Amino acid sequence: METSQNTSIEFYQNLGKLFYAIAAADKVVRKSEYDSLRKHVQAKWLQVDDIEDEFGVDTAFQIEVVFDWMNYETVNAESCFTEFELFYKEHPSLYSKKIKQLIWDTAISIAEAFSGKNKSELILLGRLSLIFEN
Numbered sequence: 001m002e003t004s005q006n007t008s009i010e011f012y013q014n015l016g017k018l019f020y021a022i023a024a025a026d027k028v029v030r031k032s033e034y035d036s037l038r039k040h041v042q043a044k045w046l047q048v049d050d051i052e053d054e055f056g057v058d059t060a061f062q063i064e065v066v067f068d069w070m071n072y073e074t075v076n077a078e079s080c081f082t083e084f085e086l087f088y089k090e091h092p093s094l095y096s097k098k099i100k101q102l103i104w105d106t107a108i109s110i111a112e113a114f115s116g117k118n119k120s121e122l123i124l125l126g127r128l129s130l131i132f133e134n
Contacts, residue, residue, distance in 0.1 A: 001110070008051040008059045010087065015045075016066025016110065018084035018128070022110045024070070024077040025120035036113040037067055040106040081124055085131055096097055100132050 023033040040115075045060040053059055070080060086093060107128060111121040 004055070005051055005059070005093065007094070008049065009015070009053060009062055011044075011091070012059050013066045014084045014087040015106075016063040016081040017070065018103070019063065019106060019110055020067045020070040020075070021047075021077040021081035021084065022107050022121055022124055023113075024075075024080070025124050026118050027077075027120075029071050029112075030097035030114045030115040033110050034071075037106070038064060040109055044102055048102070077120075077124070079082070081127070088131060089134075095132075098125045104128070104132070 019037050020029070023029045023037070041060060041063050045063060046058055048060060050057045053062075107125060108117075111117040111125060117125070
C-alpha cells in the first residue's frame with residue numbers, strides 16, 4: 001500500500017472505527033472480540049506496510065488505539081461505520097483486492113469471536129460487502 005504517513009494513519013484509524021462498529025453492533029464489546037482484533041493486527045496488519053508514525057510505531061497499531069478509544073468513549077457503532085464508509089469512498093485507491101480481503105477476514109473474525117455472528121453484526125457485514133462491491 002503506497003501512501004503518505006498521514007493518509008496511512010487515517011486509513012488505520014478508520015479501520016479501527018470499522019472493526020469497533022462490528023464489535024459494538026450488538027451494543028456490547030466483549031473481550032473475545034478485542035482479543036480477535038489484536039490477534040489479526042499482530043499476525044496480519046503489521047505486515048501490510050512499513051510506515052511508522054512520528055514516534056517510530058507501526059501505523060497499523062492505530063487500529064487498536066482507535067478501537068480502544070471508541071470503546072472507552074462508548075461511541076455509537078453506526079457513526080463509526082459511517083465514518084469508515086466515507087473515508088473508503090474518499091480514498092478508494094487504498095483498498096486493493098488483498099486489503100479488502102484482509103478487512104473482511106478481520107471483520108468476520110471479530111463477529112464470530114463471541115457466540116458466532118448475531119443479527120446486528122450480520123447487517124453491518126452485509127453493508128460492508130455492498131461497499132466493497134461498488
